[in-house]
Amino acid sequence: MGGYRRRGRLGPAVAVAPGTRVDRFEIFFDLVFVFSFFIITRATAAEITGASLLHAMLVLAVLWWTWVVHSVVATRIRLGQGFVPVLMVVGMAALFCFALALPQAFSDPRAGSGGPVVVAVSYVVIRAVHLLLFLHAVRDRPAERRQLLRFAPELILSTLLLLAAALLPTTIDDPGRATLARDWLWVAVVLLQYTTGLLGAWNGWQVESAEHWTERYDLILIIALGESVISVGIGGDILGQPPTWPLLTGAVFGIFFTAALWWAHYDIVGPAARIALHVATGRPRARLARDAYAYLYLPMVAGIILFALGAEEIVHDIADPDTPVGEPGPGLSVPLLYGGVICYLGGNMLFQARALRTLSWTRVAAVVLLAAGIPVAARLPGLAALGLLTAICVGLVMVEVVVWTQARRSLHEEVIRERTSHEISEAAWRGRWREEEPDEQPREPEPDEQPPTQS
Template sequence: MGGAGGRRWIRPGAPGSRATRLELFYDLVFVFAFLNVTTLAAKHLNALTLLSGLVMMGLLWWCWTSFTFLGNLVRADFGIVPVVGFATMIGVFLLALTVPQAFADAPGGLFGPAVFAFSYLLVRMLQVTAFWPIAGRVAATNPPPLLLLCLPVLVSVTLIMTAAFVPQRLTHGTGVELIRIALWSAALTVEYVAGALIAVTRWTLVSAGHLAERHGLILLIALGESVLALGLGPGIGPSLPITWPVVVAAVLGITVIATLWWTHFDVLAPAVEQALHGTRDASRSRLVRDVYTYLHLPLVIGILLFSLGLKRLLLNISSPNVPAGRDTLGPADIYVLYGGVALYLVASIAVTLRTFRRIRPPKVAAAVLVIVLAPAANQVPALAALALLTVITLTLVALELHTGRAVRLRVHASEDGEQEALEAEASRWRQRHL
């Protein structure tokens, strides 16, 4: 595969490669997956559905990040790799499609938990069997044995299969869902612990820019889900008139979403990518594992929890049966709305700490405020609770602009210089060849 014949089937990635159109197309499945998870939780928000949704997100994330790393080693739009991508896309779509019946099967049709289990088996075995020979011959200096890669997948799939067929033989009702969640959580733990223990230093990171761009795009998809939640939340439809509470909620919600975007993409995302470019040897692979593979998951989950809270808030304020001023949110609604923002900020703090060995006091203060004020927000009208969250995030942006001006200018100068150099080189190539 590494010779001339192999290059007909794969094309190794290059240090300056970026995300391909095929990878962006692949990510469209996760738009549906995110929407399905939050919609299910919004309809029946309780501890059980929230926990099952979090476990589901963990498994979906592992499917996504595995294909992302494969696309870093080789061109995802060349040779045999698109076939692997399309097959993976089918499996992930089936995973997302079975979200409502993955834990509690609906009567009629196929058995939902089994469809989910076999779909997960398809996705993970496709990824491992494609990843090992490609990585071993293209970019890995000392890849682990195939058995070592397959073992955690086989264990996790066995646990998910067991969750599909065994619990209903042991108990009934809620007990079945609890056993399934426990087995799924065990499968998730196996995958993530194995990912941390298998020596990542054996793999070569081909393009830091590609990996940074892919993870930035998945965060944008999660933020897009928040926008969809704001426009298509429960209770919002053609039969519902646009009222002032709905308009105010839209303005406040978009403002919070914009501040969440700003806190990551204005400085932190390009700064982390620049730090990754400047990191060498084994520490580079460890940084990728910690910051992108693991710490970007709570960033995504935080956004989706906030999205879920927005859906619940819109359901509350748009109900004609709730008088104005009495539309307080329930404890569960407040904790997903505020908890999502808090988790996002804490994960952002962790990314900064892991990459640069320092923290930003304004972001820490904002995270603490969101956590501390959540109980108080439960006592005020829904729009007031959202307005309070908006004030906190806007204040964070203002403080970051004021206290981090020098860092911001330096990061943007490096980013602009790199972009200008790339555009100049691309322009010279076009003049010579087109």
Template sequence: MAGRERSRMVAAEGDHKVTPAELFFDLVFVYAITQVTALMAAAPSPGRVLAAMTVLALLWWCWCCFAWLGNVVRADAGALFAVLVTVMTVVFVVSLVVPEVFADAPGGLPAPLVFVLCYGAVRLLHLISYWISSPGDTALHATLRRTALLSVGPPLALLLVGCAYDGTPRLLMWLGAVAIDYGGIYLTGASGWRVNSPGHFAERHGLIVIIALGESIVAMGVGVAHFPLTGAVIGACAAGILLAAGLWALYFRRFGEPAEHRLGALDGDERTRFARDVYTFLHLPLVAGVVLCALGMKKVLTQVADTGHYDLADSLHGTVAWALTGGVGVFLLGAAAITRRSTGRRPVALLVGGVCGLAAGPLVELVPALAALALLAAAVLALVVALGRRTASGAAGAAGPEESPAA
């Protein structure tokens, strides 16, 4: 009986919380996100950024698959833990080849093919595990069949075909695969999928945002590796930490909590659709924005530390100049979309901030790199304070004169 208990899937309850097994599972994605930044940093260009975002979108799908599964099946009990360890191994192999998926190095296995085969293995493991988890759920099984036909089979075939080409043709085919994959999930609908524990689901996605922010800090450390510590380096590190703290505060103090409350207030297919839109789709821009910003932060720290090749008056240029503020812009636009979907309000400050971040690349080239990072951190922190005051005044107005503390 003990053997049967270990081999079956164990259902998660409605008050399910994130388990240590899921935190362990996330560790491999720390490295995966770091490798996406490395893919861009090796040869920064608009095409390389687009290629990196394509890879990130595929990796994001691998993570999301098991975030959904872990909400209905316990990751720390039964057979799912063995599946997670297997997926960790496969994703780690994927991460190893990420820097070479669009510029395969000579020798060894073909990196693009290894990436695609491992990605396909993760998607198939997810579908099989989901099928086994609910043997009598006909609605879920019908949805899984539609998912395999629309969102797994065609994209995987296109990814495999893309491996036979180099450069732009491969990138276009892989972009097409991502579009089909995401569109297929949307077309399969909400029927069959379930979100048993809103708290667990929101916490899982909050943790992946923290992982992305952690990668931005790691990127700064990599940027100053093998260079002497100076006062300017310390100042740049402080500015980078403040920028990461500002993005953290925006998520966890401003728009993450309303999204979780809205998720908990819904049920059935409405809850599933909201989870798909806000967490599966709209959290990707948050992670992508942090990864883009990490590229800019890494280059700032490198220029500040490498006094033999750069002066403190030197600025960022080209793609990395845009990435520094553009990443924050992508993050803010994702936050605006989440706020709109969660509350129905139009988040003007987030929208304006996002557009300004996307357009500020040319301005970054006009000021020293360290000053650009410090000004960006100050702007994000100012936005956090402004949104906090607006929230507080809105809450006081909603309370009315009889309920307000002043009364």
């Protein structure tokens, strides 16, 4: 009974209504995801190898699935109102511990299982918070509770697999076999999660607010793009030495091509997909939300992390005064930089194809140019390789601005009309809060006051 009294003091949970927007607490929660992306990039940048890149993508896939479940919960219940923020803070703490332990998730099995166990336990806590909130949201809907139980095997099995990945390698004497067993267990977790998402019954799931769903994913993608900017700054090590012209030029290139990639999604494709999700209803809306956003945002985020790693390596080399100006980009920096942008644009094209049923020849041409540019850029100085990538990305934006002028104008005008109509409606609603000014009444004359005479 004490739990019910405390819940009553904090306030009830509030259901998500059509037209709901993202609230401030959800953005506050995203700060931990910012840190998680940062940790993945930093842990991989310490030693860039094929194995470390594989581990980074496995960790990102599991982390992204947590985000997907989190966003599904947010379609049913407001995370920043009532007693819900209390549980969400517990989930934030667990996610923060999850991120802190990520660098040890794939450490040498002979070093112990402390880090991997923290990852597994933190994951259990995060998923438990989401499960409790979703059960509360559908407590009066037996059909949806039964549907939720269909996803219970995924939660149980993925938890057991992560625990096995933490504990089993320590019992294997051969380090190579122990590492292989751990990696395959992580692969099994990823396959289990995303296969369950594709094959699970979605009949009862509804996206009440298309606006909330699209805004949620658009914000997390912007956060990921911010990671590339941070990586360029870290690679430049601007606090450790005075800025030079090559370093400043590389930093400007980093900003320009990141802004071009932002434009590639948010100028036409993102707004048009938001309208498409608004138009869809019922089961088609749920499937579109799952396929286009929950699944196809993942390769875009993965591409951002990859090209952030490549940009950081190149800018770090440019900033090093001991490195000759004409030195090619170090190691895997050029393939990571160009391959990451290809991955981002490829994911964006798949997103466009699923949401809008279209494919832009400009994006295909840009991907072909980037792929052809990898062997060329590998022989160029690092700054020139970064400049070539920037030229291709900015060129893509410039061509699309010219070629799709009418389509862009029509789309933007429609978005402006929609926002104007929404703001007028909001202003009319909020006008009800204002107290009406009392009508000015004629003043009554005093008893000994003579009435005014007419002239």
